[in-house]
Amino acid sequence: MISIRRVSKFYGDFQVLADCSTEVKKGEVVVICGPSGSGKSTLIKCVNGLEPFQSGEIVVDDVSVGGPKTDLPKLRSRVGMVFQHFELFPHMTIAENLIIAQTRVLGRRPNEAMDKGLKLLERVGLTAHAEKYPGELSGGQQQRVAIARALSMNPICMLFDERTSALDPEMINEVLEVMVKLAQEGMTMMVVTHEMEFARKVARRVVFMDEGRIVEDARTEEFFGAPRSERAQQFLSKILHH
Amino acid sequence: MYDFDWSSIPGALPFLWEGMKISLEITLVAVIVGILWGTLLALMRLSGISPLAYFAAGYVNLFRSIPLVMVLLWFFLIVPQFMQAVLGLAPTADTRLVSAMMGFALFESAYYAEIIRAGIQSVPKGQVAAAYALGMTYGQAMRLVVLPQAFRNMLPLLLTQAIILFQDTSLVYVSALADFFGAAYKVGDRDGRLVELLLFAGAVYFVLCYGASYAVKRLQRRVSA
Ligand SMILES: Nc1ncnc2c1ncn2[C@@H]1O[C@H](COP(=O)(O)OP(=O)(O)OP(=O)(O)O)[C@@H](O)[C@H]1O
Numbered sequence: 001m002i003s004i005r006r007v008s009k010f011y012g013d014f015q016v017l018a019d020c021s022t023e024v025k026k027g028e029v030v031v032i033c034g035p036s037g038s039g040k041s042t043l044i045k046c047v048n049g050l051e052p053f054q055s056g057e058i059v060v061d062d063v064s065v066g067g068p069k070t071d072l073p074k075l076r077s078r079v080g081m082v083f084q085h086f087e088l089f090p091h092m093t094i095a096e097n098l099i100i101a102q103t104r105v106l107g108r109r110p111n112e113a114m115d116k117g118l119k120l121l122e123r124v125g126l127t128a129h130a131e132k133y134p135g136e137l138s139g140g141q142q143q144r145v146a147i148a149r150a151l152s153m154n155p156i157c158m159l160f161d162e163r164t165s166a167l168d169p170e171m172i173n174e175v176l177e178v179m180v181k182l183a184q185e186g187m188t189m190m191v192v193t194h195e196m197e198f199a200r201k202v203a204r205r206v207v208f209m210d211e212g213r214i215v216e217d218a219r220t221e222e223f224f225g226a227p228r229s230e231r232a233q234q235f236l237s238k239i240l241h242h
Numbered sequence: 243m244y245d246f247d248w249s250s251i252p253g254a255l256p257f258l259w260e261g262m263k264i265s266l267e268i269t270l271v272a273v274i275v276g277i278l279w280g281t282l283l284a285l286m287r288l289s290g291i292s293p294l295a296y297f298a299a300g301y302v303n304l305f306r307s308i309p310l311v312m313v314l315l316w317f318f319l320i321v322p323q324f325m326q327a328v329l330g331l332a333p334t335a336d337t338r339l340v341s342a343m344m345g346f347a348l349f350e351s352a353y354y355a356e357i358i359r360a361g362i363q364s365v366p367k368g369q370v371a372a373a374y375a376l377g378m379t380y381g382q383a384m385r386l387v388v389l390p391q392a393f394r395n396m397l398p399l400l401l402t403q404a405i406i407l408f409q410d411t412s413l414v415y416v417s418a419l420a421d422f423f424g425a426a427y428k429v430g431d432r433d434g435r436l437v438e439l440l441l442f443a444g445a446v447y448f449v450l451c452y453g454a455s456y457a458v459k460r461l462q463r464r465v466s467a
């Protein structure tokens with residue numbers, strides 16, 4: 001479903017991604033982890049063409065992301081994305097956030113979009129908040145709305161970016177519950193997270209990044225059992241002891 | 243001691259009101275055209291397409307570097323000839339109001355463009371990324387996500403600029419067009435009561451503009467709350 005082949009990216013002279021390759025098959029969950037600044041967000045933003053890259057190739061559902069003839073808006077409308085800072089639209093209510101792209105991008109009728117939005121809101125446990133504005137919700141609630149917004153487009157896969165640490169544990173649980181369920185239903189997902197419990201539970205593979213490189217790309221059991229690289233070992237022991 | 247005599251004002255009120263209507267008309271047209279054209283200029287300048295960006299930057303810098311009164315004079319001189327040539331208008335037709343509106347609109351666009359450009363830049367980049375990630379085009383991202391937030395942030399500045407513009411409409415006196423200030427001047431001149439009329443006009447400008455500024459301030463507090 002998502003295939004990343006030898007992708008490199010530069011900001012001027014600074015190399016953010018160095019020769020990154022990995023693959024996410026249909027129905028798989030792959031977790032990406034690594035220290036802050038290692039290029040995790042950049043990598044998943046390349047997958048839906050939000051960040052351009054200088055060499056290599058990314059193919060999503062048989063469409064080459066960097067291809068000259070690629071209809072990027074169309075491709076993006078099929079790839080769900082949840083941002084590190086959620087990026088809900090602050091001038092719209094939660095309901096409007098869930099409807100706008102359905103009507104404007106997919107051309108759904110307003111009441112159809114509303115039904116879909118409300119169903120998803122129920123699914124993430126926030127029905128009572130439909131008429132509120134994003135600023136009135138907690139971080140974890142906003143994140144769940146962002147998940148619902150991405151799902152409203154009936155995506156073929158999901159990209160999920162999470163900040164290293166910020167949400168309080170209770171919030172994390174509510175969000176993780178939603179995501180575990182998604183994974184169990186067979187959603188293809190690329191998930192940036194440091195929640196190793198989540199990785200253990202649902203990830204097929206774990207990708208460990210450091211300084212723009214994919215240092216380790218292993219099956220979940222292997223990764224937690226015996227990470228090969230020293231950097232990954234250090235990283236694991238650090239976050240597992242928190 | 244100067245002997246004040248306010249008696250010429252009551253009778254002149256209808257004439258002054260006609261002048262006020264002209265001031266308000268010019269302000270309204272210039273604000274609407276200025277915001278529309280200013281938004282386009284701001285988008286051009288931020289487009290990353292060099293010819294458009296250079297054109298917009300040149301336009302803004304040009305108008306911000308010339309005194310308004312000169313721009314107005316040019317328009318009073320050019321627009322009538324232009325309209326005669328293109329629309330076949332009689333040389334005697336009074337085009338001063340149209341000239342004033344065009345001059346103000348084009349001049350104010352340069353100021354609005356800068357306010358709007360700052361407003362667009364104040365919207366976090368992640369918002370555009372989120373719009374794109376949902377499959378929106380550039381146009382949709384601007385129209386549905388960026389500009390509504392930008393305008394909400396800028397509303398107090400846009401209104402403040404409109405108040406300044408309203409005061410500046412008095413500069414149309416260079417064409418002897420009877421806006422509110424021009425009308426007050428004419429009445430005062432006719433009756434030999436210039437001091438009274440100008441004091442009165444000043445008081446009216448003060449009350450209107452101060453009142454409007456106060457309203458904007460309250461609005462600003464509500465928006466930022
Ligand atoms: N627009 C940019 N210009 C220059 N450098 C950038 C830009 N965006 C990101 N970087 C740099 O690229 C590197 C990778 O950033 P990225 O956001 O992908 O890291 P990350 O792994 O997601 O980190 P975190 O865990 O903190 O979210 C960082 O060193 C960052 O400073």
Ligand SMILES: [Mg+2]
Nearest residue numbers: 040041042084
């Ligand atoms: Mg990141």
